[in-house]
Amino acid sequence: MTTARRDTYTPETLLSVAVRVFNERGYDGTSMEHLSKAAGISKSSIYHHVSGKEELLRRAVSRALDGLFAILDEEPARVGRAADRLEHVVRRMVEVLTAELPYVTLLLRVRGNTETERWALERRRDFDHRVAELMKAAAADGDIRGDVEVRLATRLVFGMINSIVEWYRPEARGATGPEMADAVVRLVFSGLRRA
Amino acid sequence: MTTARRDTYTPETLLSVAVRVFNERGYDGTSMEHLSKAAGISKSSIYHHVSGKEELLRRAVSRALDGLFAILDEEPARVGRAADRLEHVVRRMVEVLTAELPYVTLLLRVRGNTETERWALERRRDFDHRVAELMKAAAADGDIRGDVEVRLATRLVFGMINSIVEWYRPEARGATGPEMADAVVRLVFSGLRRA
Incomplete structure (x- = not known):
């Protein structure tokens, strides 16, 4: 047929x-x-x-936002020490970003000129805030260094993760999404220097 | 008068x-x-x-590029173990970025439509390459973890640093340039987790 x-x-x-x-x-x-x-x-x-x-924009950024918010409902993001939950969220953020690359790229470029764009920015801020709260809890537990302010650390970690949309191309040779997620988790939580 | x-x-x-x-x-x-x-x-x-x-663009991105390349000529970037030289370069990159914010912002947005833009992109690539070489040397010394590929690590670290132009406003309350540089160096080299 x-x-x-x-x-x-x-x-x-x-x-x-x-x-x-x-x-x-x-x-x-x-x-x-x-x-x-x-x-x-x-x-x-x-x-x-x-x-x-505008409806297409709303559907597209919803797909990215729904993927990101779903992470927070996963069991390892809800149960356990805050630092481990944070680690799970960071890993899954990279996986969602690489799996839904064009949708997350669009979300990150939204500027706020229309109602849909302002709604998307608001939801992004809400997501960022929830991750910052997790980082704050991990710092209160003493699992995360206390000499970098939580809000600044959140911004820098998001900066590293979000920058991936600028150069990651899934069709090219190179790291897969889960390999990228591994690399980001290692750098973010343990840093470059060999202990 | x-x-x-x-x-x-x-x-x-x-x-x-x-x-x-x-x-x-x-x-x-x-x-x-x-x-x-x-x-x-x-x-x-x-x-x-x-x-x-186009001449104004060239002068503007030259100011950013000259600031960045000058870092590589500083003594702590030339003398000592590669990992320490890399740490100096990362610190100074954040300081130059925050001190020359509008110029570096413009440099990072250059796309390559004119001869000047292509020249700027070429010089940026050259700078990135020199930092990647430093990271490779630090890995060869065994001072930097071997389980994240150097090219990927360089991109992620640059991603974190360059993302600062998206939200840093020197006139607002909050971290100064050198404080930001401290925070980035701590995160990049030692990570979030308390040892």
């Missing part, structure tokens, strides 16, 4: 095309015309699936 | 205005008209100082 190309489009495939175009042109610089050309379907076919580009 | 405003403009003050506008609008999105408005002087007055916006 064959189907015409336009019939093969699902909200999912349209979303992956939209995310690619948003990341290439910037969300502000993307028109429905660009999306229609990139997807190879008419604008009215797109409107059959979604109300417009 | 009073001087008319246009006479107070030096290449240095024009440069600082240009860097601010480039960082706000993006280099591609900045016209000589934007620069003229932001500086409050005519376009022809700007052309009295420089040949055009």
